[in-house]
Amino acid sequence: MSGMISDDLDALQARFPACGTLAYADVSTGTVLVTNSATPLERHGLNQIGAEAALLFRADGEPLLGMAPARLALVSTQDAIRIFLRSDSEPNDGLLCVGEPGLDLARFLPEARACLARIGEQD
Numbered sequence: 747m748s749g750m751i752s753d754d755l756d757a758l759q760a761r762f763p764a765c766g767t768l769a770y771a772d773v774s775t776g777t778v779l780v781t782n783s784a785t786p787l788e789r790h791g792l793n794q795i796g797a798e799a800a801l802l803f804r805a806d807g808e809p810l811l812g813m814a815p816a817r818l819a820l821v822s823t824q825d826a827i828r829i830f831l832r833s834d835s836e837p838n839d840g841l842l843c844v845g846e847p848g849l850d851l852a853r854f855l856p857e858a859r860a861c862l863a864r865i866g867e868q869d
Contacts, residue, residue, distance in 0.1 A: 751865050755782035758861045762854050765829075765845035769795065770865055773832055773840035776800030787844065795842050799830045803840065818855070822847065831858055836866050 755768040759782045767785040769778045769792060776796035781787075787795075802819040819830040827847055833839035841862040843854075 750868055751780045752783060754861050754865055755780065756784070758782075758857060759784065761857065762845070762849065764849040765843045765854065767792075767795075767842075767844040768858075769842040770862075771796050771799055771840045771842055772838050773799045773803045773830070774838040778842070791844075795828060795844060798828065799840055799842055802830055803832055820851075827851075829855075829858070831855075831862055833862055833866050834859075835863070839866050841865070 751770050755770065759765055759768050767787050768782040769785070770780045771778045776793075776799055778792040778796045781792065785792075798821070799819075803816060817832045817834065821828040821830075824847070827843075827845050827849055829843040829845070829849075829851075831841040831843075839862065841858055843849075843858065845854075
């Protein structure tokens with residue numbers, strides 16, 4: 747099954763080359779489960795974004811900010827943007843992206859959300 751997930755991540759990355767790393771993760775534990783084939787991140791970098799996702803999405807279910815658990819978090823620097831999506835149907839499933847600041851978010855986010863939904867159906 748991880749091959750099919752990797753294929754989905756590779757297809758999304760092919761449509762959005764500015765997104766160098768895509769990862770399917772268990773955001774409750776911060777564990778990266780599968781990445782796109784061409785990710786430039788080593789295991790340590792993947793562990794870091796997994797831990798960041800767990801912090802942002804709070805494993806205990808309590809919202810970090812506001813009244814409801816977050817479904818999207820963005821962290822932007824001069825050099826990169828990190829995007830964290832939580833599944834609408836399975837709150838422990840997430841899609842993590844590390845990309846270039848020029849990534850077209852208006853186009854990327856709906857396709858990333860659809861990719862995460864497809865992956866969730868494979869589980």
